[in-house]
Amino acid sequence: MLFNSLTFVVFFVVVVALYWSVAGWQLRKNILVVASYIFYGAWNPPFAALLFTTTAMDFWLGRQIGKSQTHSAKKRWLVASVCMNLSMLGFFKYGNFLLQNFQWLLARLGIIYQPPHLDILLPVGISFYTFHSLSYTLDIYRGVLQPTRSLRDFVLAVSFFPQLVAGPIVRAGDFLPQLQHPPRLKPNQFLWGLALMTLGLFEKIVLADTLLSGPADRIFGYPGPLVALDSWAGVLAFAGQIFFDFAGYSICAIGAALTLGFHLKDNFRFPYAAIGFSDFWRRWHISLSTFLRDYLYIPLGGNQVRPFRMALNLVIVMFLGGLWHGAAWTFVVWGLLHGSYLVIERVLRIFFEDKTWAGHPLTRVIAGFATYGAVCIAWVFFRASDFTIASRMLTGMFGGHPTGDMILTTRELLQIGIVTIGVIALHWTMREESFETTVMRLPAWAITAIGSFMAFAIIFTQGTSNAFIYFQF
Amino acid sequence: MFFRRPSREEQIHGGPPLEFERPIPPAPWRGIAVVVTIVVVAATALWELYARSLGYAPTLNDNEDLWAKARRKVQPESIVIIGDSRAWFDVDLDEFEKGLGKRPIQLAMPGSTAWPALADLADDKNFHGTIICSFVPMLFFAPPGSPPMERAEKSVKRLHSQTPAQRVSEELGIRLEERVAFLKPDDLSLEGLLNQLPLPNRPGARVPPTFPPYFETEDRERRARMWEKCAEPGSELAKRIQQIWLPLFTPPPPPSYIPPDVFMAKMKEGIQKRFADVAAAVEKIRARGGKIVFVRFPHSGGLKELEDKIMPRQQNWNPLLQMTKAPGIYYSDFPELSGFNCPEWSHLSAGDSVEFSKRLVPHLRHALKM
Known part of the structure; x- marks a missing residue:
């Protein structure tokens, strides 16, 4: 969904009205999660599943890093998170680019290789949400963030619709603390x-x-x-x-x-x-x-x-x-x-x-x-x-x-x-x-x-x- | 790795403290919001009244989403109209439905070439219906990368890549355009108005051609009708559009960066390729039991002279029918189709389009062996 579209105008009015009209903070956060996934799925619904999968993986890896007692164990889990995120990014964004360059390199060595063209559709905003999610495990590893206990909160931190697809790159460490207490509606x-x-x-x-x-x-x-x-x-x-x-x-x-x-x-x-x-x-x-x-x-x-x-x-x-x-x-x-x-x-x-x-x-x-x-x-x-x-x-x-x-x-x-x-x-x-x-x-x-x-x-x-x-x- | 240790405060709070809160500039925001709302609503209402005073009325704007919506309605045995604006203006769907027994689907696009839509239908394995394809040589043979080709390709691409959000926006847009007169991007948008500024260009500049202003209405079925203001006898708008067609239908000079003979050879090669591609697509459709008929719709005045001079019938229409082995209806071959006058030289008025369609139907039935 684009900010400059009629769909967004209607979506935004409905979400804001719903969000401020309910009293419970947990319910309001749920509304935001659903809204964010609708916002993202409005491009291509299957990619919402991909977004959730990487988010859930990082949530789990973040907990593993947090639970690990030794530095080397923490490091192993962090490496797993970095590899998972970068491999997703690498496959969807750089798959064809890497193949083309591999082909070029082989050709310089006199080897003719025709790689298959991967018909990969780039999930919109993948570079942004990968960094949103990655910041979480990195900050837990660095010791500047405690793993959150709520998967819902982390899902919201990664997928919060205003910043989901084109930034700013909001770090989980900047966003998760804001989910601890409900904001009040301030007219100004x-x-x-x-x-x-x-x-x-x-x-x-x-x-x-x-x-x-x-x-x-x-x-x-x-x-x-x-x-x-x-x-x-x-x-x-x-x-x-x-x-x-x-x-x-x-x-x-x-x-x-x-x-x-x-x-x-x-x-x-x-x-x-x-x-x-x-x-x-x-x-x-x-x-x-x-x-x-x-x-x-x-x-x-x-x-x-x-x-x-x-x-x-x-x-x-x-x-x-x-x-x-x-x-x-x-x-x-x-x-x-x-x-x-x-x-x-x-x-x-x-x-x-x-x-x-x-x-x-x-x-x-x-x-x-x-x-x-x-x-x-x-x-x-x-x-x-x-x-x-x-x-x-x-x-x-x-x-x-x-x-x-x-x-x-x-x-x-x-x-x-x-x-x-x-x-x-x-x-x-x-x-x-x-x-x-x-x-x-x-x-x-x-x-x-x-x-x-x-x-x-x-x-x-x-x-x-x-x-x-x-x-x- | 080399990360710093968290401060004690950060550890206590389970994360970095929320040290950042956006400042809100102190201002009477409620009052400002009320005044801005009043000003914007008033300005919009005034702009709408002004647009209506100029004769504009609410109507849909043709775009790739509307085209994709129509394309999705195509059933395996549908009758489909493809091609350029002449089929878009000159075909009356009611008359075609009466005469052909089925309501056709209007997929012709103004300022575009038929090829991308034809190729898309040929690739659609389910489709074995009937295609009525308009033929205007300058557009039919538009090379890749040219505006007519890009316009048509964009619509076909949108059909296959349209997101749910775009579909919702289109539905909302239709409802707005049916009610608001000033939603005319070509004439009444900021860009449209800036385009109308009479600023002379640098001598020798290869600037884009001027496109005609708004002169049609369109409904949800993509049926276009010429605006009455343009169809009036001696209409200034029609005269203005006539003078826009002439440069638009005149082949541009060869680009400076390709030798003219190389360019001309490439153009000829492109035309031959288009013939071959169209013939292959027609064969594909025919193999599935589908039919196609090419139609040359009326044109008149200086534009007819220009088109006939630049792209004579012998060089394009005849070879097209030969290569595709498809039937064709050239309006000037039949007295009952020839007497129509196009007010702006390229399209029929809304009234004439009904009569023309009625008279065209028997020829279509004959050509399609219906």
């Missing part, structure tokens, strides 16, 4: 949740789908060379589209959770005003970057190791981060590019951190724009379906096709320009504060005007229920 919190949902839908339906996705799709789908203006416009359009699409989903998820009395953490914090790449990853898909930091980067030694090893750790983490997004080498290159950016940034920091000009506002603005430019270059690999397209796009962006085609209309160029300038300006204006702080400073009439504009724009735009980009991950 409820209405603020609805306001966040309106903002998220506005970002998705109006900005991402209506103003940016068309030009981005055409540019990345065009089979010929393009002039620099169109190439850059396509990349900027995608940069905006993916932000509004994913941040829009996250805000909707946070808002929907709030209306039910749950608190999810921010997933985005004005990333296009980042100064440097460490800063970018503290602002972009925060739940993934902190997950990778806590469960991969730090266990690998983090920055408490020699510089070369630290650089290698960064590259490994970003390599896997890239692969997490999709079973294609273009995603791996995207991840490796970000890994390289992070390494280069650390090196530059060694040489220039102490210089007085490094902290000058102008330097920071230039660094911010350089970061945005480099992020956009990396987006080329994220969006392009293969390296031919990526290379043609990059050549076009750097003036390699002066006689290439122009395929965007003046209107589309204006749309992309206005939205890009708008998003960068807004991010820079709000980069040092939270969204809530900004809203706090606004007078009531301005909040009313903005809210009315966004809500009417959603109706006026007549969106077409396009899937969110991150559903495919």
Whole structure:
């Protein structure tokens, strides 16, 4: 079920009404479990069974880790959980990719092998719920979480419908404590949740789908060379589209959770005003970057190791981060590019951190724009379906096709320009504060005007229920 | 591994303390919600009134979900109409039902090619009914990756991958569209309105063609009828659409990145392949006892001149019938089918579509040996 669909509107109204109208906390949690499985099963009912199976397995493995007396026993159960989760992910998401690469490798050795094409349907949101579930056994192993006694509570923690299919990646350790005591219906919190949902839908339906996705799709789908203006416009359009699409989903998820009395953490914090790449990853898909930091980067030694090893750790983490997004080498290159950016940034920091000009506002603005430019270059690999397209796009962006085609209309160029300038300006204006702080400073009439504009724009735009980009991950 | 030990506080609580609670900005939220609701309801009502004042009325919008819904109704012996918008506008289901003894299922799609639906029916082992396939050469031979092909493929794909949520959304959408006039994505949505901005494009830019504005109504059976405003004699809307058809039906120049001779050779190869694929699909259906008839529906004015010049009948219609060994009805071969005028050069008015269908039925019965 998509947030931007009529089905969800009806579903959400019914669930919220039912949830707040019953008194018992256990019953309310049961309602949420049923609702979450309906939400997920509305895509493909059999996959709800798969979701339950992995959840139940992790619940049991979590108990085994908790019960184990020795470190080695705990470790064995953790390895079982990691293997179970990653093998599910590996089969459904990377099965064909692995086979294709195996075939390629054999061909290099002169062995002709034609693997069968596995007709695997990717369960929607598998990357997200695998991480939701995995965080539970990891945190029990780390000793920061006690296993829950309630399978129902754990099922709800993994499948809670606002964050189930496209994040934020909510760790069981952040969610399970919220199931201990029933939340009270607080009108302001409820209405603020609805306001966040309106903002998220506005970002998705109006900005991402209506103003940016068309030009981005055409540019990345065009089979010929393009002039620099169109190439850059396509990349900027995608940069905006993916932000509004994913941040829009996250805000909707946070808002929907709030209306039910749950608190999810921010997933985005004005990333296009980042100064440097460490800063970018503290602002972009925060739940993934902190997950990778806590469960991969730090266990690998983090920055408490020699510089070369630290650089290698960064590259490994970003390599896997890239692969997490999709079973294609273009995603791996995207991840490796970000890994390289992070390494280069650390090196530059060694040489220039102490210089007085490094902290000058102008330097920071230039660094911010350089970061945005480099992020956009990396987006080329994220969006392009293969390296031919990526290379043609990059050549076009750097003036390699002066006689290439122009395929965007003046209107589309204006749309992309206005939205890009708008998003960068807004991010820079709000980069040092939270969204809530900004809203706090606004007078009531301005909040009313903005809210009315966004809500009417959603109706006026007549969106077409396009899937969110991150559903495919 | 190298994880930190939990703090004492975390151990006591059985998990990390809930240190995070989202801040709620202090504001008069109830008042804001009331005003926003009033403003949005009022703005929506005004927009609806404005849309109706322009002549728009509630009607369904054609999309892949509506198509999939119709496709699911196909029974093994159904009569099915496939192809482009001419079959969509020009066929009256009531007249066909009266004349053919069965209510046909309308699967023709505007701006699309027949091939994906034909291939889907050919692959449907249960189907051994009758297909009435509209033929407009520019659309029938649309190459892979072109908008007509993508439009049709999207619908067929939706049939096979439609989720329960999409089906529910479609049902809800139908109920809304039947009541709300401003739900016209081509004309009255943000994108539709932005498309209408008179902004000149860069010289030499290969921008997408302009598509016609809203000029039809559609019901739950996917029966399309031309909007009266377009069918009126001397209608400005019809004239505007006529001028949209001409560039839309003119083959675009070869792309800059392929030598023109290579491109033309590829196009010819594509057309030959389509002939062969269609013939194979027809044979498959025929082997199961099914039937197919190709129909060339009326067109007129400058569009007829253009189509006849670019894709003359001898080069496409005749070979199609030869290769498929299927019967065909070319409207201009029969005086009783020829006297119709298409207000916007491509489709019949709602009234004429009824009369045309009535006159077409005997020809269909003859062609299909019914």
